[in-house]
Amino acid sequence: MKRIALGILVALALVYGGGAYYFSQHTFPNTSFNGEDRSYESVSELHSYRDAEKPVQITGRGGKELSIPAEDISLKKKPAGTPELAQNAVAWPVAFFNTYPYQVEYTYEYNEEQLGQVLSESVFMQEQTDPVNASLQQEEDGYVIVPEEVGTKIEPEKLQQAVAEELDQGNTVITLPDTAYVQPAITQEDTALQEEQAFFNSLYETKIVYDFEDREYVFTGQTLIDLYDKTADGYEINYDRTRAMLADMATETDTFGQDREFTTYYGNTITIPGGPSVYGWLMDVDSTTDEFIGWVEERHSEVTTPFYFHKAMNRETDEIGDTYIEIDLDDQWMYVYLEGELIDEGPTVSGQPSFGTPTPVAVNFIIDKMKDRVLRGIEPESGEEYETPVDYWFSINWSDVGIHNSTWRTEFGGDIYQWLGSYGCINVPDHLARTIYDYIPIGTPVISY
Structure with missing residues (x-):
């Protein structure tokens, strides 16, 4: 019995010693790195590259996603540095009843050519939308800045660079950064755009x-x-x-x-x-x-x-207004209106056509008003100078045509102008001349037709 007991003790000692030696070189059972089982692995090989099991997950704009199987790019991984194992080899028997989880950082190596090929054929290179610059949009009260649209356009080199940088940092779950995409040339923060908006809106004000x-x-x-x-x-x-x-x-x-x-x-x-x-x-x-x-x-x-x-008397579309003098050359009759009311009317004698001095058909105006004026000129038929005093004189154009009273006439109207007309002026009875002088302002339109 003693020999049997001794044999058992020797066997146990050998097993224990062998276990202690083994676990001084290997990881304990129930050892995991980031949830991945790494039990019974040689400690010396823990920091060596090994095939990665999980795919590389990439998320980009527009809901685009890509999963790259590790083998497609020959992806391998190893812990960054040598992990410090919290295990005591002499206590290996109790390891079977415990767990040893570790959180470690990994570094990766991969085939760059394979990565470039996979990315160039990926969803990120398909159905791309161009970025749209921020711009000014006209609205009712001015201009507003319409923000830029980033789009999904991406260049193969920038895509591969962005993924490589993440893998080099130990990340296999990757969200593509903005730098991977073609950026709008003008954003809503652009100083020149904001200055242009301010300039335009100042003109709206x-x-x-x-x-x-x-x-x-x-x-x-x-x-x-x-x-x-x-x-x-x-x-x-x-x-x-x-x-x-x-x-x-x-x-x-x-x-x-x-x-x-x-x-x-x-x-x-x-x-x-x-x-x-x-x-x-x-x-x-x-x-x-x-x-x-x-x-x-x-x-x-x-x-x-x-x-x-x-300038004329009135600035409205109807510039003649309701104060004016109307001369009907056919009827040889004058109408004098003041603020829409006919305040006087009467016969006239206008320019004699046979002298070549008919009163022009025109819209003229009262340029000035004078009393006791002497009219001077040349008689068309004789060529001699004449001087004729009048009590009232009203210039109506820039060619010495005017309205004046004619004390030497005893009759007005009818067809007198045809054989005893004026040299272009409108001769009127005294009452019409007085009315114009007393009530009609300078600038009043004179319509002769």
Whole structure:
């Protein structure tokens, strides 16, 4: 019995000693690295490369994912450095009843050519969307910045570089960084874009209004922006384009020298030629342009009127208004209106056609009002000078045609003008001359037809 017991003790000692020696060179049972079973492995080989079991998982933009089996790129791994094992070889018997989990960092090696091939054929290189630059978008009250869109366009070299950098850092679960993708050239943080937005919006806050009483011309926002040219130094207002815009306004609103419709005393609408007329509005486009550009550059808002070479009595579309003198050359009759009321009327004698001095069909205006004027000129038939005193004189154009009383006449109207007419002026009885002098202001339109 003693021999048997001794034999058992020797055997146990040998087993124990052999186990202690073995586990001084190998890992304990129930040893794991990051959940992977590494039991009974040679300690000297723990830091050697071995085939990786898990695939490389890559996630990118647009929900794209890729799983690369380790063998497709010859992926191998080893712990970074030599793991420090918390095991005592002499206590190996109890190891079967314990667990020894370790968290370790791995380093990887792989075949770069295989990795490049897999990535070049991957989902990341398919159905790519280009990045979209941040931009300005016009809205009702100005411009807003539309943020950039990053897209999914990626370059093979950058893709492989991004994956390689992650693998080199020991990561096999990879989210592609922004640097792997083609980036928008302009983002919403771009200083130049923000400055352009501020520039445009300052023009939306600027409003220049030309008031024509019954209508307005409003220049603001995009209309002002379109006047600028982009240069190397920023934006510069284009003089010619600005002047052309205001010249269009002049074309639409100027009436000087333009044919115009007129409703006569009898309610007939007639067209009076603009050529002989001196009444109407004529804009000074150059001066208006200079002032306009100054206001725009200063971001100065204003309600104003243009500069004019010539002005009429009323700025509304109906520039004749309700105070005017109407002369019917066929009927040889004058109507005097004040604020829409017919305050006087009577016969006239106009220019004699046979002298070559007919009263022009035109829209003119009262240029001045005088009393006790001496009219001087040359008689068409004799060529002799004449001097004729009148009590009232009203110039109506720039060719010495006017309205005046004629004390030497005892009759007016009818066809007197055909054989005893004037040299172009409109002769009127005293009462009409007094009415005009007393009630009708300078600038009042005179319509003869």
